[in-house]
Amino acid sequence: MLSPVLSETLVFIHQFEVRYGVPPSYSDFRKEMGIGQGTIQYRLGRLESRGYATSLKGRNRSLCLTDQAIAHLQSIGKYQAPDTTDPMHQIPFLGEIAAGYLSEPATHNEFMEIATLDPKQHFTLKISGDSMIGVGILNRATAVFKRVPDGYEPRPGQIVAAYVEGFGTTLKRFYREGLNVILEAANPDYPPQRIDTRQIDVAIHGVWTGITIADGV
Template identity: 35%
Template structure:
């Protein structure tokens, strides 16, 4: 039996996956449940995992899958919209070992380096199951500004090419045509806020026209 907060979080995750196909961020879960810190979200996620209501998808940042729902919750959940422009949730099935796609590897995403300057001919082999529809490229992550979203220095970020973003999505943003960064996108009126996922860093705020969306995070690959 779930506690009220566990039930509330599971319902929120299920609704967001049904609507957008993307798991909510820890910040969004914290705000939705009116919690003071992300540690409370981590505890609730852990409890739901132990009870096998959800599981984390391997090698993907902020990717959760709902395995089952309490009685009555499934009927109350809204249907997924039939909008092909929105990210769609794909059932995870075992892919053949040779089922890989080669996408461009554009180098390291680091402050002061425009995405355009990272273009190259190097390819990066990716399991097809990690990619959804659309055109993708890969970037090697530099730095620790997104560690609380499970994105570590040296990881390879799989990026779907898009030029627009919604609140809460992790994107590649190009600021002033010069500085590329991987951050969570937020709108504040006519301003854009780029949020890190590390308490040691502060959010960055810019006028809307200064920020160009270069892509949206589709997955993470980590090499050991």
């Protein structure tokens, strides 16, 4: 059972998504709810720890409500179902991802319209670099990713958006060797990146769906 404060926060997140098509940012929380960043972080942390929301490290507007959150909203009469009459879905666009060397991505607050995909299960990122050209992921294209749960372990060779603590997010093939994660490019000009997970945290944001949209389309 959620406290009234957390329930109010959940309702705000849902209503904001319904109205604008994207989750609220910290500035939206401050403007609409009149609370500071520390309070926002505490509330969101509580919602995530209790299974009502998930988010991607290092990404603005990446908050996603879970089925448990939807059930709570329905139980208190605050859930508004998405419009299913429109075949185009607003998939969150979360900025750029390095397809090259590790770098901190830019932040964007936008979305893209893509038919058939569930916006709560997918997001898009603009590709920066040419390290994945061997699998057809070109510089400046937009790639579509499927969200994964916290602690997700990719299959060997799976192409992922990986967040590397202290460095940023990168698009690479994923391999594991014991306690080491290997992030491998699809371009011989880029050596594999070996990361000791005892020292540096690696979190998988999403798995590439195989869909890319060329720049300018």
